[in-house]
Amino acid sequence: MSSFQERIKGKKKSLTTTEDKIIVQLQKHEKPFLLSMNELALLSEVSEPSVVRLYKKLGYNSYQELKVALAQELAEMKPPSLEEIDIMPGDAATIIFEKIGEQFSQAVAMTKEKMNLNHMESAVKKIMDSERLYFFGQGLSGTIAEDGAHKFMRLGGMTLSVKDPHYQAIYASHMNEKDMVIALSHSGETIDIINVCEMAKNNGAFVLIITSNDKVTLAELADCLLVTQAHETTRQADAMISRLVQLALMDTLYARVVAESGGEGKTNINRSRLAVTRMKK
Known part of the structure; x- marks a missing residue:
């Protein structure tokens, strides 16, 4: 299944200015998966139907499906903290x-x-x-x-x-x-x-x-x-x-x-x- 970014690239030529504004907000927000459709529309200065048209164009069946996909992808991209990868005295060689x-x-x-x-x-x-x-x-x-x-x-x-x-x-x-x-x-x-x-x-x-x-x-x-x-x-x-x-x-x-x-x-x-x-x- 294509990622959010891959779907955007695939539809880049057909995206409208309004849809670009929504994408910008999704990309810049620290936790976009927590935004309601109304909140996303207000931040993007567009209407809620515009958000609906965007997620359908990207191949999502619902706004909830888009948010779940974003949450999963951001979790995979988040690098471990320094504390998590610091080498500890009891670590086995494979862990190190x-x-x-x-x-x-x-x-x-x-x-x-x-x-x-x-x-x-x-x-x-x-x-x-x-x-x-x-x-x-x-x-x-x-x-x-x-x-x-x-x-x-x-x-x-x-x-x-x-x-x-x-x-x-x-x-x-x-x-x-x-x-x-x-x-x-x-x-x-x-x-x-x-x-x-x-x-x-x-x-x-x-x-x-x-x-x-x-x-x-x-x-x-x-x-x-x-x-x-x-x-x-x-x-x-x-x-x-x-x-x-x-x-x-x-x-x-x-x-x-x-x-x-x-x-x-x-x-x-x-x-x-x-x-x-x-x-x-």
């Missing part, structure tokens, strides 16, 4: 695994809400245009930087992961407009990363920042900014979920670049795979 999955799903949904498509496409284009690609990160973010470099080096060209702040500073001091830095910092306030990104930017490099907030110091240096979102629960202060969502964002960038690289990209990836395969028994 399931809770981590729920936390990751929430983080992906939150990051998608913050995702700027124009920034993503700008990052993809710049990655493809740059002659040298540097991944900067420290601590856990340095591990994500290494993973990102490992992916992108398969496409050929010069790709380098740098975790040591001294090495980062040396590379940044020699950069120019042909270089691109992808810098990761969940906090966005790591002093060494801020300093080397500022140096790289001043020397002409394009700086892509991946961080958790567009208000942090590091974000101010970004030529292109991508923001990840994650709630760490009370028993997980070690950035477990934020690390996973950073990996997912990096994979998304890589997949887009591969898609845009066409035949040449596939050829280079296959060449890389073959090189590694030859090292196996």
Whole structure:
């Protein structure tokens, strides 16, 4: 059976302005299934017969059937609270695994809400245009930087992961407009990363920042900014979920670049795979 949203999409071309007003109220109300037909009509500034025409057009036999469908769909969409998915001392391994999955799903949904498509496409284009690609990160973010470099080096060209702040500073001091830095910092306030990104930017490099907030110091240096979102629960202060969502964002960038690289990209990836395969028994 089609959902409420699917039914709206299916009838989108035939919906009237009056019906659109009703749909807007149903979508914006926190608990639309509690509204009487009269209340919905008043909020939408339409007549009750207009509400009847809408639910019939969407394939519901009655207004009550529409409300029940909305209640069920909203219950399925509601994410679990942080308390429900917090890892407890007595949790079995299977429960912990399931809770981590729920936390990751929430983080992906939150990051998608913050995702700027124009920034993503700008990052993809710049990655493809740059002659040298540097991944900067420290601590856990340095591990994500290494993973990102490992992916992108398969496409050929010069790709380098740098975790040591001294090495980062040396590379940044020699950069120019042909270089691109992808810098990761969940906090966005790591002093060494801020300093080397500022140096790289001043020397002409394009700086892509991946961080958790567009208000942090590091974000101010970004030529292109991508923001990840994650709630760490009370028993997980070690950035477990934020690390996973950073990996997912990096994979998304890589997949887009591969898609845009066409035949040449596939050829280079296959060449890389073959090189590694030859090292196996």
